[in-house]
Amino acid sequence: MKRMTALLLAILTLMHLFVLPAAAAEPPAVCAESAVLMDQSTGQVMFEKNAHKKLYPASVTKIMSLLLFMEALEEKKLSLDQQIEATAEAVAKGGSQIWLKEGERMTVDELLRATAIGSANDACTALAVQLSGSEGAFVGRMNERAAALGMRDTVFRNCTGLDDDAPDHQSTAYDVALMSRALLGHKKILDYTTVWMDSLRGGKTQLVNTNKLVRFYQGTTGLKTGTTNKAGCCVSASAQRGGLHLIAVIMHAGSSDERFSDAKALLDWGFENFESVTPQIDCALLPPVKVLRGAEDAVLPAMDPVAPLLLSRGEEERLQISVQLADAVAAPVEDRQVLGELAVRLGSRTLATYLLYAKTGVPALTLGDVILRLLSALRVRAA
Numbered sequence: 001m002k003r004m005t006a007l008l009l010a011i012l013t014l015m016h017l018f019v020l021p022a023a024a025a026e027p028p029a030v031c032a033e034s035a036v037l038m039d040q041s042t043g044q045v046m047f048e049k050n051a052h053k054k055l056y057p058a059s060v061t062k063i064m065s066l067l068l069f070m071e072a073l074e075e076k077k078l079s080l081d082q083q084i085e086a087t088a089e090a091v092a093k094g095g096s097q098i099w100l101k102e103g104e105r106m107t108v109d110e111l112l113r114a115t116a117i118g119s120a121n122d123a124c125t126a127l128a129v130q131l132s133g134s135e136g137a138f139v140g141r142m143n144e145r146a147a148a149l150g151m152r153d154t155v156f157r158n159c160t161g162l163d164d165d166a167p168d169h170q171s172t173a174y175d176v177a178l179m180s181r182a183l184l185g186h187k188k189i190l191d192y193t194t195v196w197m198d199s200l201r202g203g204k205t206q207l208v209n210t211n212k213l214v215r216f217y218q219g220t221t222g223l224k225t226g227t228t229n230k231a232g233c234c235v236s237a238s239a240q241r242g243g244l245h246l247i248a249v250i251m252h253a254g255s256s257d258e259r260f261s262d263a264k265a266l267l268d269w270g271f272e273n274f275e276s277v278t279p280q281i282d283c284a285l286l287p288p289v290k291v292l293r294g295a296e297d298a299v300l301p302a303m304d305p306v307a308p309l310l311l312s313r314g315e316e317e318r319l320q321i322s323v324q325l326a327d328a329v330a331a332p333v334e335d336r337q338v339l340g341e342l343a344v345r346l347g348s349r350t351l352a353t354y355l356l357y358a359k360t361g362v363p364a365l366t367l368g369d370v371i372l373r374l375l376s377a378l379r380v381r382a383a
Contacts, residue, residue, distance in 0.1 A: 028265035033252035036173040040245035058226025060159030070186035080109040090126035116192035121160040151175035193222030237263035243276040294331030302359040331364040
């Protein structure tokens with residue numbers, strides 16, 4: 001009754017069936033100690049070097065802080081025009097800063113600009129204290145969020161990345177890519193991370209983005225640099241061209257130029273050799289499924305939206321779609337009852353699978369339904 005039959009769609013011509021897989025060019029040599037290139041859409045790692053080695057992240061830490069700030073904005077726990085008063089805890093922060101004075105008031109928007117563009121430790125801490133009551137409480141939330149994202153090799157001890165008094169404040173290139181991907185899911189962050197120069201206090205305080213790629217690299221969307229003696233020079237550099245959004249994480253580079261050179265090389269390689277493709281599903285592949293003893297004779301199959309796939313350039317033409325769909329199902333049919341499966345394949349590899357489910361429920365025939373059908377059939381025969 002519920003026998004599954006395979007219906008194979010040949011979306012390629014015979015010519016295409018014999019095309020060899022497109023091979024990506026060799027990735028560039030990376031000088032930094034650790035690196036990852038990740039596709040933002042799928043989370044797929046395209047390149048890695050010591051991806052899980054624990055290193056000091058310096059101000060790249062602020063990616064997690066900014067992620068929590070963006071989430072707070074969306075949850076209405078912060079508002080951009082909200083005035084925040086700088087506390088002694090925020091003012092005491094060293095390193096890169098905008099020299100907040102205790103009691104000085106700035107808006108959330110101004111503090112976000114200072115944090116994302118100028119990497120200001122005092123501004124970041126002021127936002128953290130406002131949101132959680134203290135930096136310590138905020139750091140607890142940072143670590144909880146990191147765990148939720150699967151950042152297994154990360155420990156945060158502050159919201160800024162200062163590591164002189166935090167020997168175990170560490171992360172990995174892979175974990176940084178994970179939180180970068182999450183942050184880029186909030187489009188509002190681009191209002192800050194793509195700005196090259198800005199100012200505060202009526203033009204008296206100048207902000208210059210520490211990420212030079214914002215000015216020089218086509219399609220840059222961010223994201224954050226970091227530098228300390230322990231960390232060396234780090235960057236999580238993201239860029240978007242066409243439908244492809246990439247994240248290049250560089251950790252413990254020997255110089256600022258080296259981190260940007262490594263990041264640029266990885267991004268260039270990614271854009272030149274890969275593309276983001278959303279498979280097109282022919283509706284003819286999903287015919288109605290017969291319903292036995294149902295109030296309706298058939299039910300239409302449906303599926304969730306198809307997600308983009310990361311492919312080497314030239315591979316799209318070799319994609320194959322296969323469908324397994326029940327010949328018939330017995331009533332009653334529940335709403336979203338599974339009817340089969342659709343798979344997207346490339347050669348022997350299955351790239352994605354989707355459940356095919358009933359678009360609507362179909363109740364079983366009642367005695368009244370049977371009588372009405374008999375009467376209708378009799379009328380047709382009499383006519």
